[in-house]
Amino acid sequence: MASSLTKDAAEQEKTSPTSGGMTFFGHPFGLAPLFLTEMWERFSYYGMRALLVVYLISGGPDAKPGSQGGGLAMPEASSVAIYSIYVAMVYLLAMPGGWFGDRVWGPRKTVTIAASTIMAGHLLLAVPGKPTFFAGLALVAIGSGLLKSNISTMVGHLYDGPTDPRRDGGFTLFYIGINLGAFFAPLVIGTIGQEVNWHLGFGIAAAGMALGLMIFLWGTRHLDPKSSVVPTPLSAEERKATLTKALIWLGVAAVFYGIVGGAGLFTLNWALIPITLLGLIIPITVLLRIKRDKDLSDTEQTKVSGYIWFFVAAAAFWMIFDQAGSTMSTFAEKKTADNVFGIGFPSTWFQSVNPLWVMALAPVFAWLWVFLARRNSEPSTTVKFSMAMVLIGASFFVFAVPMGMAGDGSKVSPAWLLMIYMIQTMGELCLSPVGLSLTTKMAPKKYASQMLGVWFLAVTAGDCTTGLLSIAGVDMNGTGTIVFQAALCTLAGVAVWMYRKRIIALMGDVH
Numbered sequence: 001m002a003s004s005l006t007k008d009a010a011e012q013e014k015t016s017p018t019s020g021g022m023t024f025f026g027h028p029f030g031l032a033p034l035f036l037t038e039m040w041e042r043f044s045y046y047g048m049r050a051l052l053v054v055y056l057i058s059g060g061p062d063a064k065p066g067s068q069g070g071g072l073a074m075p076e077a078s079s080v081a082i083y084s085i086y087v088a089m090v091y092l093l094a095m096p097g098g099w100f101g102d103r104v105w106g107p108r109k110t111v112t113i114a115a116s117t118i119m120a121g122h123l124l125l126a127v128p129g130k131p132t133f134f135a136g137l138a139l140v141a142i143g144s145g146l147l148k149s150n151i152s153t154m155v156g157h158l159y160d161g162p163t164d165p166r167r168d169g170g171f172t173l174f175y176i177g178i179n180l181g182a183f184f185a186p187l188v189i190g191t192i193g194q195e196v197n198w199h200l201g202f203g204i205a206a207a208g209m210a211l212g213l214m215i216f217l218w219g220t221r222h223l224d225p226k227s228s229v230v231p232t233p234l235s236a237e238e239r240k241a242t243l244t245k246a247l248i249w250l251g252v253a254a255v256f257y258g259i260v261g262g263a264g265l266f267t268l269n270w271a272l273i274p275i276t277l278l279g280l281i282i283p284i285t286v287l288l289r290i291k292r293d294k295d296l297s298d299t300e301q302t303k304v305s306g307y308i309w310f311f312v313a314a315a316a317f318w319m320i321f322d323q324a325g326s327t328m329s330t331f332a333e334k335k336t337a338d339n340v341f342g343i344g345f346p347s348t349w350f351q352s353v354n355p356l357w358v359m360a361l362a363p364v365f366a367w368l369w370v371f372l373a374r375r376n377s378e379p380s381t382t383v384k385f386s387m388a389m390v391l392i393g394a395s396f397f398v399f400a401v402p403m404g405m406a407g408d409g410s411k412v413s414p415a416w417l418l419m420i421y422m423i424q425t426m427g428e429l430c431l432s433p434v435g436l437s438l439t440t441k442m443a444p445k446k447y448a449s450q451m452l453g454v455w456f457l458a459v460t461a462g463d464c465t466t467g468l469l470s471i472a473g474v475d476m477n478g479t480g481t482i483v484f485q486a487a488l489c490t491l492a493g494v495a496v497w498m499y500r501k502r503i504i505a506l507m508g509d510v511h
Contacts (some may be wrong), residue, residue, distance in 0.1 A: 033219020047189025093145020190348025389493025
């Protein structure tokens with residue numbers, strides 16, 4: 001019944017006026033509210049992320065001397081683990097987020113619920129105290145996972161299928177919105193949170209998401225009617241079975257943690273370790289399930305085998321890349337000079353460097369690939385992945401230099417971090433957009449929609465590896481650990497390059 005009503009509403013929308021002929025830089029006007037919604041969601045997310053680790057260690061033994069107190073005074077290792085697991089969960093929850101959009105609420109309603117959940121999470125973060133902090137962090141992760149895939153789906157709905165010549169340009173504009181939000185967030189939320197009051201910073205993140213939600217609700221009339229439709233709604237039997245399973249697992253968790261808590265044994269690791277292990281087990285399980293599916297043709301099976309190479313490489317890449325907000329954030333806070341030409345700035349500003357480099361270098365890379373393609377010299381996807389792995393490894397080899405320089409307690413120039421972020425961004429531009437495109441090309445027909453979620457699971461696996469290492473007591477800020485990670489990724493890049501012919505053979509007709 002619910003799905004019928006939704007479809008009826010969509011049919012009514014088809015006959016109602018939408019944009020009245022207006023466009024957004026030559027694209028359907030519906031792109032404007034989606035662009036602004038995503039921009040403000042990323043503003044709230046990256047602003048909170050910039051504050052996360054420095055807030056967690058504030059007031060504790062690992063905090064920067066003389067810095068603002070009022071944080072949770074947690075050890076640096078625990079803070080890095082919490083950060084890593086939080087980022088991992090955002091990407092892990094993108095898969096169930098897509099499932100809710102496809103089978104329960106439809107993309108438009110899912111994004112409305114997601115934005116409201118994110119806003120509520122930031123409001124809880126704005127309330128001092130550990131219980132509200134962890135509850136707020138969970139809500140932001142859940143909301144971000146729900147929103148991530150569904151808002152991208154609605155961008156695709158605005159165009160006349162995959163062959164629409166405006167489609168790639170529309171997603172490029174949408175990507176600019178992501179980076180605009182990511183760039184300004186640390187400058188605004190980071191400055192206010194770090195220099196004035198942590199919770200006021202989190203509150204501004206909530207206000208940003210509230211603005212994004214209002215823009216989205218205002219702009220829904222300009223979206224394609226398909227955005228309101230539930231593509232494959234759950235049957236009554238499926239709904240009942242799903243709800244029953246969810247309640248059983250919730251009950252098991254409640255009983256287990258009730259026993260642990262009642263026995264006085266509960267520590268933070270009782271929550272962190274199971275989540276971290278799930279973040280590693282789920283990606284492996286999903287890939288194995290797809291690989292063993294007997295409905296796949298031999299060609300599809302071969303392509304999945306080839307895709308696993310790229311998945312493992314991507315997981316190693318994100319393991320280093322996402323330490324920008326943890327390992328590198330604490331280095332920026334405690335061991336990097338906080339002024340240039342006598343002008344001081346908070347360490348959270350370094351979190352704006354990557355999106356700035358993306359906006360500066362993305363057009364250069366896009367031009368370069370086209371330039372090389374015209375001369376039949378464009379590197380293959382396998383070579384681009386190899387380049388990304390070597391670049392991310394090189395960034396941590398470079399990172400080891402200022403880390404060694406700061407070993408005697410002196411502070412290093414901000415130029416070191418600017419250079420490291422530049423190298424990492426170059427690697428990101430070789431891997432991230434290429435990986436998204438590759439995923440859609442190599443996906444078995446049966447898993448065409450789900451494979452994008454599988455790609456995001458590479459981020460989950462990489463971040464959970466970092467989280468598990470932190471929980472195990474590995475010093476992520478140790479020079480030895482940094483060099484080991486750099487060597488691991490560089491060697492992985494070399495391995496991908498050496499076995500490129502074998503990988504290309506597994507890719508079949510995908511180039």
